[in-house]
Amino acid sequence: xxxxxQSPRHEVTxxxxxxxxxxxxxSGHDYLFWYRQTMMRxxxxxxxxxxxxxxxxxxxxxxxxxxxxxxxxxxxLKIQPSEPRDSAVYFCASSLRTGGNTGELFFGEGSRLTVx
Amino acid sequence: xxxxxxxxTEISVVEKEDVTLDCVYETRDTTYYLFxxxxxxxxxxxxxxxxxxxxxxxxxxxxxxxxxQKSTSSFNFTITASQVVDSAVYFCALSEHNQxxxxxxxxxxxxxVKP
Numbered sequence: 001x002x003x004x005x006q007s008p009r010h011e012v013t014x015x016x017x018x019x020x021x022x023x024x025x026x027s028g029h030d031y032l033f034w035y036r037q038t039m040m041r042x043x044x045x046x047x048x049x050x051x052x053x054x055x056x057x058x059x060x061x062x063x064x065x066x067x068x069x070x071x072x073x074x075x076x077l078k079i080q081p082s083e084p085r086d087s088a089v090y091f092c093a094s095s096l097r098t099g100g101n102t103g104e105l106f107f108g109e110g111s112r113l114t115v116x
Numbered sequence: 117x118x119x120x121x122x123x124x125t126e127i128s129v130v131e132k133e134d135v136t137l138d139c140v141y142e143t144r145d146t147t148y149y150l151f152x153x154x155x156x157x158x159x160x161x162x163x164x165x166x167x168x169x170x171x172x173x174x175x176x177x178x179x180x181x182x183x184x185q186k187s188t189s190s191f192n193f194t195i196t197a198s199q200v201v202d203s204a205v206y207f208c209a210l211s212e213h214n215q216x217x218x219x220x221x222x223x224x225x226x227x228x229v230k231p
Contacts, residue, residue, distance in 0.1 A: 031217050043207065043221040056218065091161065095217050104151065105219055107161040 002026070002093030004108035006092050018080040021054075024073055033105060034077050034090040036066055049075065062083045069084045082115045089113070118143045120210050122222035129198055130230050137193040137225045139208030144182035145169075150184065150191045155224070156204040164206075167191065198229045 013019055025032050033048040037056040047057040052069045060067070069075040079086055089112050091106070093105040117143040129135045141150065153197040167184050175182045179196045195202055200201065205226045209219040 033218060042223045045218050045220070048218050049131045056215075089159065093161075097217055103217065104166050105217070107153075108164065109160050112159075 001102035004092055004106055005093055006090075006108035006111050007110065008111055011038075012113045012116065013082055014116050015083055016058075016081045018078065019082045019113060021090050021092075021113070021116075023075045023092030023108060025075070025092070025108045026057075026096075026106055027073065029073075029096045031095045031097060031104075032069060032075050033093040033095075034075070035093065035107075038087075038092060046077070046090075054076070056065070080083040082113075084115045085116050087113055094103075117216075118145075118148075118210055118212055118220050119156065120208050120220055120222035121205075122208055122225050124225045125227070128228045128230065131200060132197050133229075134194060134196050135198050135227065136189050137195075137208075137227065137228075139191045139193065139222060141189050141191065141208070141210045143189075143212055145212040145214065149211040149213070151195050151200075151211070151219060152182065152191075153208040153209065154212045155205045160219045166194075171179060189225070196229075198227075200229050200231055203216070203229045204229060 002099045007022045016080045027057045030051050034046040035043050036046055037043045046059045047067045048055055049069045067077045091107050091110045093107045138188045148169045150167045154162045172184050181194045183192045205224045207224045208222045211219050
């Protein structure tokens with residue numbers, strides 16, 4: 001079975017440019033999460049969706065960040081305009097909640113973003 | 117508020133040594149889940165284990181074992197007879213039952229196993 005698929009794996013852009021990161025969750029999973037990893041802040045949750053609906057976006061740093069999930073098999077995280085401090089590895093993860101129990105999160109390989 | 121603390125930032129051992137990674141958590145929920153993930157140098161996050169708050173049985177999987185103690189809010193991870201391939205950053209994480217499965221991660225412990 002395919003795991004969580006993220007693209008691009010690496011992105012280098014200049015300050016002020018728009019960046020779009022993409023994620024395809026594991027088929028059948030009902031939760032999708034976007035995390036950001038930096039040396040300073042570690043792994044922090046940005047936003048998560050349940051059945052394509054955003055549930056908690058309190059971790060989104062500011063209005064420059066937006067995330068969408070138009071269907072069960074695709075999500076995007078957009079940064080516009082990008083800034084050097086957005087440089088990080090962005091992980092997408094999905095999980096399946098069964099019987100009310102939290103399942104483990106399956107992570108993609110991450111998208112490493114560098115903003116110059 | 118929920119919080120996960122991994123006090124050990126870095127640990128270095130020699131191959132075949134046993135090593136324990138500490139994890140202490142805080143939560144007000146009575147139902148919650150604890151996880152360990154491994155992040156090797158290649159960067160992906162690999163799931164190792166999940167425990168729910170009602171199951172305090174220790175678990176062993178090969179050279180890996182986990183000790184869950186609610187009395188001390190700890191969920192420690194031991195690698196027996198460590199190997200160079202165990203070198204990675206290990207993350208402990210907490211999920212509260214009513215939080216939709218979102219994980220709160222500790223800062224991670226970087227384990228270096230030298231030959």
